[in-house]
Amino acid sequence: MSEGNDILTELDAIRQRAIDALAAVQDENTLQTWKTAHLGRSAAVMQIFSQIGQVDKALRGQVGQKANQVKQALEAALAEKEQAVREAVLARKLVAEKLDVTLPGRKPAYGRLHPATLALEDICQNLMEMGFQIYRSPEVETDENNFELLNIPAYHPARDMWDTFYTTKPGVLLRTHTSPGQIRAMRQVAPKPLRAILPGMSYRYEQTDASHESQFDQVEVIAVGPGITFGDLKGMIEDLAHRMFSPDVHIRLRPSYFPFTEPSAEVDIECFICGGKGCAVCKGGGWLEIGGCGMIHPTVLQNGGYDPSKFSGFAAGLGPERIAMLKYHIEDIRYFWGNDARFLEQF
Structure with a gap:
């Protein structure tokens, strides 16, 4: 298998690892950490882009296309997860911070003479x-x-x-x-x-x-x-x-x-x-x-x-x-x- 084929195989693995890690994310802080690890400058998929110049010319276009597809797939998965996390956070707040409108309000502080x-x-x-x-x-x-x-x-x-x-x-x-x-x-x-x-x-x-x-x-x-x-x-x-x-x-x-x-x-x-x-x-x-x-x-x-x-x-x-x-x-x-x-x- 040529070097280009190795990179194509590695891209599939990068995508799968990122998707598996994203599935375990439950809150906004962890989601931000995932974004940095898998879509940041030092992420594996981003490193592939810097290696395209070293791939055989015959496979260079295929590798570049594959890398873009993986990056776009991860970005789409991230957007979907962000929406899910926001909805989950909101749901938890609605349960934990619900307001009982039948309770009496707080008494205002009244002014008084000096x-x-x-x-x-x-x-x-x-x-x-x-x-x-x-x-x-x-x-x-x-x-x-x-x-x-x-x-x-x-x-x-x-x-x-x-x-x-x-x-x-x-x-x-x-x-x-x-x-x-x-x-x-x-x-x-x-x-x-x-x-x-x-x-x-x-x-x-x-x-x-x-x-x-x-x-x-x-x-x-x-x-x-x-x-x-x-x-x-x-x-x-x-x-x-x-x-x-x-x-x-x-x-x-x-x-x-x-x-x-x-x-x-x-x-x-x-x-x-x-x-x-x-x-x-x-x-x-x-x-x-x-x-x-x-x-x-x-x-x-x-x-x-x-x-x-x-x-x-x-x-x-x-x-x-x-x-x-x-x-x-x-x-x-x-x-x-x-x-x-x-x-x-x-x-």
């Missing part, structure tokens, strides 16, 4: 029940409203108390507190008596840590009228604390300094976790700071349109995030703006 919003609403609701009205003021403020009219002139050392975000426009900044709203509210109402709540976001350029953020909510509380005293301020804060925390909770006022109030005080609330005995939340002191307050400075009253000889008033600044931290035992203020669903879903 803990800072809960505290803000709690503060505002209680103060509205006490006779205060909400007044909104802009977050982008003028230097005049944010400092000058609040008795903090340019180059006054008290400005160091607020790390300010200035804009590229001279005299325009992000408000460092909600106190500029005092001027806007007083000028709108004066000379009539005023009781207002000014909630909103404040901004300070400072390093963030567990108790400080560069943005935070504040609620300014202001009352102006004839004969308003420091006793009225203390009574308002005490009533608010009783409404928000417990009828039995105690407060205390510590002397402090704010340029726009005189006298000024820091507000502490008796730790409602330990009842003033000292614990980890109050760091053993028995008291928790919740804000600052004081009687509105006569200069600020005058800038707001009131005659300080006829009117007096008080102001207090409360931090909803700080109150939420105390109320819900939150240890790090950065959690409020981290957008971590695991934290937010707890409220």
